[in-house]
Amino acid sequence: MARDDGQGKQRGGISIGSVVGAMAIGDHNTVTNQQGGAPADPAQAELLQAIRELRADLARAVAGERIRALDGAAADAEDEIASAGAASPGRLARLRRALADAEGLTGVLASAAAVGRTLTTLLGG
Template sequence: MAGSDKGRDVRIGSVTGGAVGIGDHNTVSVTNNQGVAGDPAQAELLAAVQTLRADLARFVASDRTAGLDAELVAAEEEIAASGAASPGRLARLRDALAVAGTTVATLASGVAVAESVTALLGG
């Protein structure tokens, strides 16, 4: 079959907003961080949220940590989808951090998320 493909050309002018895989056994991965790179404060929050989620996974789950993890997931999804966490999302995240209390306060990643949220909320 390889002989029958001889002399055929494949030309792609451009690919915008997607990915292309050509041939057998290809894998295409796309990471979309819409708008996050444009706002360093949101990018910092996203990185801190991801680190805190990884740190929380090492704890035995409780109602406090489960609620916080749910807010962290929602914040991560919102930043990835729109490029920023809304003020309402930030307020809910701040409240979840407060409920989690000492569990989060002992983690550097928890402090980083709290500081990012405070800075983005303006106070």
């Protein structure tokens, strides 16, 4: 509890002068910080949306090794697109490989197909 120091100022409480970046206080809070803004490339923006849908679908799947690897590759690509505006060709290739490795598990997910189509657009073939 804050106390008055006799000069009208509170002592012993919490004072936050300014915050730069992202911050959360308390239990069970999350912070989303998208400093990079929206990707300028429409294909990257489409991929970002498809990756987010895929990750939501994967969260409902039984997490085996291939699902965890795919989710990790998708998370890395999501982070890079959100922060830098685009994922590097190497990051996209890793995501494509993880998607191919998990094909039997993701073949029924429309979100996986959308990620695959967008990767083909960005990487070719």
